[in-house]
Amino acid sequence: MSTQTAPRPLRSDASRNRERIVASARRLFAARGADVSVDEIRRDAGVGMGTLYRHFATKDELLDAVLEDAYGEWAQALQHALAEPDAWRGFCEYLEQALALHVANRALKGVVAGRDGARPRAEAVRARLWPLLRELIERAQRQGSLREDFAPEDMPLLFWSCDRVIDAAADTSPEIWRRHLGILLDGLRAEAATPLPVAPLTRAQLTRIARSRR
């Protein structure tokens, strides 16, 4: 038996406003990142504060909802990479496509290591993608192209790093992150490997970092 109250359909003006909010948020967040203010979004959408906050309880909830499509593209990039028979090519393509997404949608930065709980959809997609990522990496290592000492837990370092480059230069040189990634990839090839000075992060540490992100 269902104790659930069926959600009454929205009034016409309500659903119209919801669409306008989503559209404005999607555009502004994508163009300028997650720190676009709620007020600017609601002005762009041409609605009041109250309207926005009846549809989305917090700014994080709005973000999470608006990024859903992007999460899908992210997952798709990973799946596409796994479909590529050359494991190294797949690995490179994953990074390139995922980061290109971060350029096209500046709010994606911070999803890799976002606050826990606040954005459940982001957390869910992260959890869902983890095993695939593991496979992408191990497969490349089995084929002997990716350095043996690279761990899935190192992936966030790559994203933090490239996201920072994107963030710094996006307005001036929107493609320079590819150069940075190029250097990183050259350092990730098995032939280039030199012993690394410290062990990778543990998953527990990654969670701790995600939790403590301001």
Added chain:
Amino acid sequence: MSTQTAPRPLRSDASRNRERIVASARRLFAARGADVSVDEIRRDAGVGMGTLYRHFATKDELLDAVLEDAYGEWAQALQHALAEPDAWRGFCEYLEQALALHVANRALKGVVAGRDGARPRAEAVRARLWPLLRELIERAQRQGSLREDFAPEDMPLLFWSCDRVIDAAADTSPEIWRRHLGILLDGLRAEAATPLPVAPLTRAQLTRIARSRR
């Protein structure tokens, strides 16, 4: 002839307070970065707001003054690296030492690409070090250890990148940046080089980025 008005010596309480402000600022900025609030510093120093702002006209001025020693250590690291006969070792040591400084003094992040004008001392040391940096890089390329297509203008990318890793993980795993740097360095060796997809930033672009940093 000097039209300069000789600065009258500070009253005893004034100079005492100045010292306390500098000491507190140094400690707090180093431990937690440049976004420690002015109010927290003045409370830690046990002085009023007015007192702090008579000695330093803006927060940036305080930062710049307090970081002067760190700028010195930075310059020293570069000179030390140039003294090392093995150019590759020198190059690596420079990055390691400079970044270790960024860990010990969290306010140094952002100096590599800081607002122009606001922190003249930082700008001065950057200008002074640039030719040395150029030499460090070209020397390593002449010795055949550093990849030919690496440009001095790529250096900020490395710092942005590693600083981001430091920032994310400093409280959880204060040494993990060495792992990231290890991967980067493996990608910077001449033997590892694969053609990079885009040209380096120009100096003009770097200035533009520095100027636009929020």
Added chain:
DNA sequence: GCTAAAGCGGAGCGACCGCTCCGCTTCGCT
């Protein structure tokens, strides 16, 4: 010890932020 100038503290300004609250409007059913 007196005094003028130098220095002092901290309340408060103005600009942001995310978010709340509530009187008024509009919708949609009868």
Added chain:
DNA sequence: AGCGAAGCGGAGCGGTCGCTCCGCTTTAGC
């Protein structure tokens, strides 16, 4: 057409920030 409920806008709250202003205190030279 009338009416109750759903939805609406936006002023304003409580918080943070860097910074200013000014009445009061302390210092240092005589």
